[in-house]
Amino acid sequence: MTKILITSALPYVNGVKHLGNLIGSLLPADVHARFRRQIGDDVLFICATDEHGTPAELGAVRAGQDVRTFCDAQHAIQADIYRRFGLSFDHFGRTSSPQNSALTQHFYRRLDDAGLIEERKLPQVWSPTDGRFLPDRYVLGTCPHCGDPSARGDQCDQCGALLDPPELIDPRSALSGDRALEVRESRHLFLRQSQLVGALSAWIDSRSGWPSFVVSTAKGWLTAELRDRCITRDLAWGIPVPRQGFADKVFYVWFDAPIGYIAATQEWAAAAPGRDWRKWWWQADDVRYVQFLGKDNIPFHTVSFPATLIGSNEPWKSVDVIKGFHWLNYEGGKFSTSRNRGIFTDQALKELPADLWRWWLIANAPESADTDFNVARFVADVNKDLADIFGNLVNRIVSFAHRAFDGRIPEGGAPDEAEHLLARELEQRIATLRRHHEALEFRAAATATRAIWDVANAYLQHAAPWTAIKSDRLRAAIVTRTALNLVRTCAVLAWSIVPGLSENVLHAFGGEDAAPRWPRGPIADLLDGGAGTAIAPIGPLVEKISPERASHLAARFGP
């Protein structure tokens, strides 16, 4: 049994996430966690909302709430959506927890003791009207690189440039619109990442199994002149900086957010007796740690956070594998939260069951390149894969068993050549599927899952128990028994990707396992077993998306 720690990039607290966020981090992490539980590994799957920083403060201002109240509500909204999407976190925490505050201050002290923190004076934008410094997104203005007039102090969404507020042209306050801004000096703390280039390079070289673009992005940051990173901000909302002269400052959100993986594990441990977070994070050489994220998060997880962990000189667990994703784009353009472009997770669930989205996203995960979401393709793929192939398979054999065998797995008859062939083929295909899951190859895992459904359909079509029953009841019995077991096996194998659909099937077979076990032992025995088991009727497993509904989706979410 392997101990597997899985974390997904922390969704920012501000607002409902879109399908791009889902496939770029949360969903593949869930599929992997489920698969690992199925093969009997000891899994801990941790996530949290990332709650500090200026977008949360500004969101609260817009909502007319204090930041804590705003974050409480936003966290609850996201937690509910992820539960309905079937994301099986062991804990979904919050970076605004007391645990994260204590731990972030601990890391700061360790880094300071190691000589890796430096105080510097920085020019910062000050608003006389607001009576405060305006970091990051508190300043709006024109991008100095592309001239876009809607750039924010931390970033230009148009050209992607990372910015500092004083660089903006025609700057104004996001709070009051004040244009009479001044630049004043303010003291800040820097994490001296430049001192750690050697250690970070050696650390990256000691890892394996990362997608090549993750490695090259990480190395790109290390070979380029690695800049020391400012880890404090002139804000009120955030984790206080325990240092003289810093009473009105907090840590920068990107300093405390990844520490939140550990803090959320502490929250998990505090929630029930007998749980020990140290087993996962402290001298945890027996743990395999896999992180899931979208490509813009790579530098923070391959440079900044490891710098914090390594710089602390303590035996913290660092990530073994970083599974990065490219972008899921939407109908030829970008998903955009600020422009409300694309399909958002709450709307998706109002339209269709979670598993339809889960299936398509995993089958089309942007693993090796950016991928486009397109409503027409989505409808066609889901109808074919889930309704025509998987759903039809289940309905045909279960309803036949009810017509011909009283809704039970029939007894009698012996496996013939067709069943032997089927068992051999399945044995190989299950091994292939398992290899893809282990290698974090999600598209290939979906393809291999669908291929098994195809094999099952072909067997059923060819062995045709509805014909056999007219002349040879024993032959019809063995085919029905085989096909029912095959359907159950298909459901078990697909569970990590489409847990809701699979559980509908497994419950009909009387299965109640929290995580249905991956097939063990000879497949031939599995296919021949279970005689006498009653199977509850299953209605249509997947309702096909009708042309009317497809037009509605296209009209609502089209380009």
Ligand SMILES: Nc1ncnc2c1ncn2[C@@H]1O[C@H](COP(=O)(O)OP(=O)(O)OP(=O)(O)O)[C@@H](O)[C@H]1O
């Ligand atoms: N279009 C996308 N495709 C794949 N992954 C994405 C996409 N957009 C964001 N992500 C990933 O989603 C995760 C959560 O991101 P976060 O909540 O911080 O939103 P974000 O990066 O600000 O995205 P946006 O600005 O589009 O809302 C991150 O790992 C990020 O890389």
Ligand SMILES: [Zn+2]
């Ligand atoms: Zn720009």
